[in-house]
Amino acid sequence: MNTSSIPVMSKIPKGSSLWKAGFRRFLKNPLGLSGCIFLCILAILSLLAPWIAPYSYEAQDLSLGAVGPNSSHWLGTDILGRDLFTRVLYGGRISLLVGFCATAVSVLIGVTYGAIAGYRGGILDTIMMRFVDVMYAFPFTIFVIILMVFFDRSLVLLFVAIGAVEWLTMARIVRSQVLSIAKQEFVEAAIIMGLPRRRIIFRHIVPNILGPVIVYTTLTIPGVMLLEAFLSFLGLGVQPPASSWGLLIREGAESMEEYPWLLVFPGLMLSLTLFSLNFIGDGLRDALDPRSSLD
Amino acid sequence: MLKFILKRFFLETIPSLLVIATITFFLIRLAPGGPFSGEKSIDPQVLAQLNAHYGLDKPLVVQYVNYLANVSHGDFGPSFKYPNRSVTELIGQSFPVSLELGLFALIFAVVFGVGAGIVASLRPNTFSDYAPMSIAMVGICVPTFVLGPLLILVFGLHLEIFNVSGWAFPRDRVLPALTLGMAYVAYIARLTRGGMLEMLFQDFIRTARAKGLNEFQVLFKHALKGGLLPVVSFLGPAAAGLITGSFVVETIFQIPGLGRFFVMAAFNRDYTMIMGIVLFYAFLIIMLNTLVDIALTMLNPRLKLK
Numbered sequence: 043m044n045t046s047s048i049p050v051m052s053k054i055p056k057g058s059s060l061w062k063a064g065f066r067r068f069l070k071n072p073l074g075l076s077g078c079i080f081l082c083i084l085a086i087l088s089l090l091a092p093w094i095a096p097y098s099y100e101a102q103d104l105s106l107g108a109v110g111p112n113s114s115h116w117l118g119t120d121i122l123g124r125d126l127f128t129r130v131l132y133g134g135r136i137s138l139l140v141g142f143c144a145t146a147v148s149v150l151i152g153v154t155y156g157a158i159a160g161y162r163g164g165i166l167d168t169i170m171m172r173f174v175d176v177m178y179a180f181p182f183t184i185f186v187i188i189l190m191v192f193f194d195r196s197l198v199l200l201f202v203a204i205g206a207v208e209w210l211t212m213a214r215i216v217r218s219q220v221l222s223i224a225k226q227e228f229v230e231a232a233i234i235m236g237l238p239r240r241r242i243i244f245r246h247i248v249p250n251i252l253g254p255v256i257v258y259t260t261l262t263i264p265g266v267m268l269l270e271a272f273l274s275f276l277g278l279g280v281q282p283p284a285s286s287w288g289l290l291i292r293e294g295a296e297s298m299e300e301y302p303w304l305l306v307f308p309g310l311m312l313s314l315t316l317f318s319l320n321f322i323g324d325g326l327r328d329a330l331d332p333r334s335s336l337d
Numbered sequence: 338m339l340k341f342i343l344k345r346f347f348l349e350t351i352p353s354l355l356v357i358a359t360i361t362f363f364l365i366r367l368a369p370g371g372p373f374s375g376e377k378s379i380d381p382q383v384l385a386q387l388n389a390h391y392g393l394d395k396p397l398v399v400q401y402v403n404y405l406a407n408v409s410h411g412d413f414g415p416s417f418k419y420p421n422r423s424v425t426e427l428i429g430q431s432f433p434v435s436l437e438l439g440l441f442a443l444i445f446a447v448v449f450g451v452g453a454g455i456v457a458s459l460r461p462n463t464f465s466d467y468a469p470m471s472i473a474m475v476g477i478c479v480p481t482f483v484l485g486p487l488l489i490l491v492f493g494l495h496l497e498i499f500n501v502s503g504w505a506f507p508r509d510r511v512l513p514a515l516t517l518g519m520a521y522v523a524y525i526a527r528l529t530r531g532g533m534l535e536m537l538f539q540d541f542i543r544t545a546r547a548k549g550l551n552e553f554q555v556l557f558k559h560a561l562k563g564g565l566l567p568v569v570s571f572l573g574p575a576a577a578g579l580i581t582g583s584f585v586v587e588t589i590f591q592i593p594g595l596g597r598f599f600v601m602a603a604f605n606r607d608y609t610m611i612m613g614i615v616l617f618y619a620f621l622i623i624m625l626n627t628l629v630d631i632a633l634t635m636l637n638p639r640l641k642l643k
Contacts (some may be wrong), residue, residue, distance in 0.1 A: 269605060275585065
């Protein structure tokens with residue numbers, strides 16, 4: 043009987059939410075979109091590396107040695123006769139993994155820290171943000187190098203070390219956003235309803251600041267990947283025989299005079315990935331920045 | 338001004354350095370191994386003597402207090418790996434090299450970054466905007482450890498214009514400075530473009546044009562002063578990044594600067610050397626930020642030093 047009212051309900055025009063409008067704007071950005079497509083293809087290829095790679099990543103062929111790109115080895119081989127295409131795919135797995143996991147660590151720390159400081163306010167806020175100010179004077183790369191030299195060079199430590207230095211700006215962004223949200227009526231309503239503080243912060247406030255958080259996250263990932271590659275280049279990151287792009291670039295730079303392709307291809311892959319991530323970040327900022335939603 | 342500097346020094350610089358010193362001190366001491374554990378099978382008696390000589394046998398807290406007491410009157414202690422050399426001496430010897438490299442890179446980055454940014458801002462969203470900005474983007478996305486070897490490959494090995502490595506001749510500065518500065522060209526270009534675009538649509542620019550100034554004067558005397566503010570505030574972090582971030586470039590080009598010293602000190606677990614360099618870098622970063630704050634208030638009278 044009442045079912046007839048349902049079609050009528052569905053005819054009410056839907057307002058376009060921030061997310062939908064932002065998504066539509068992002069689709070119109072050719073650079074951001076192509077970056078997104080490139081990154082997706084790369085991620086799928088890297089994930090499927092064990093099944094699609096033409097060779098094993100540690101299979102050596104010493105009689106072959108280093109040969110340039112040809113029909114059986116698309117990107118050539120290294121000094122030990124290992125297929126470079128395969129090694130670049132496997133390297134991409136590690137580089138992307140570190141990029142995303144370490145960023146996740148930094149986002150987790152930054153959002154929690156910033157949200158608590160912004161919501162609690164008062165003396166706690168002052169102390170917490172003073173600490174962030176102090177940490178800004180800390181030479182980060184040095185800190186990561188110390189961590190990697192002095193403790194086990196495991197992948198998990200790499201995530202933690204990079205995550206531990208990249209959360210500062212996120213904490214500042216989140217705090218300033220929380221400060222403006224915390225004064226709004228729906229937060230007061232939640233307080234009056236007697237909800238626990240943790241629930242108010244993480245269920246009511248944090249979801250409302252996801253826009254800036256997502257934008258800054260996409261801009262953090264390239265920085266993190268660069269740091270990983272930098273550490274691996276210094277011999278402090280991923281340890282052989284595992285490979286990452288930074289490690290491949292290090293090996294390539296050592297023999298670039300005779301075998302330049304060993305430097306060029308891994309370098310190209312890293313650069314293209316950083317390009318894509320930066321374009322995606324810029325595109326998302328244009329799309330999700332509320333100030334630009336007016337036009 | 339004097340009040341501002343004093344306040345910065347006592348309320349911000351000293352506490353910051355203290356926190357950083359504490360974190361670094363306990364971090365490197367809590368890790369397994371020590372400065373003498375790497376060397377092959379030292380006689381236990383000799384090891385005990387070495388530890389006693391450098392005070393490493395005392396409780397950690399005592400060592401910490403002793404270290405801080407020494408630092409407070411400027412003594413950073415002896416280096417563990419370079420016997421008979423003090424940390425102060427080693428830093429004093431290698432820092433000028435890093436400073437020179439950083440300075441050249443900064444000049445390169447500012448000249449090309451500001452230039453590209455101005456060109457791009459004159460006709461926004463046209464070819465003369467996209468071209469310099471895309472080239473600038475390359476600087477952000479090609480890491481120094483890819484760019485450096487590539488430059489060596491092309492200009493050092495094939496064209497033989499520059500030396501492959503070293504720091505002996507004036508022209509040895511070119512490739513390292515280029516490598517180090519490239520990433521900052523891109524940031525500065527973006528900041529300049531943004532700042533200039535904001536200025537060029539302001540009323541006082543229209544006034545300047547209306548009173549008949551030529552375009553050159555409008556750009557360089559009126560717009561640039563305000564348009565460069567974001568660049569000036571970026572110069573602090575940029576200078577800090579250039580001077581402290583030269584490990585890779587110094588490693589690639591085999592330049593005897595502080596960055597290379599630090600990496601070696603970390604690998605050698607040279608405690609006093611690590612502490613000294615960390616504190617020195619931190620002090621440098623804080624000083625540069627203070628300088629930028631002062632410069633900003635000079636360029637923009639609406640700001641006040643707090």
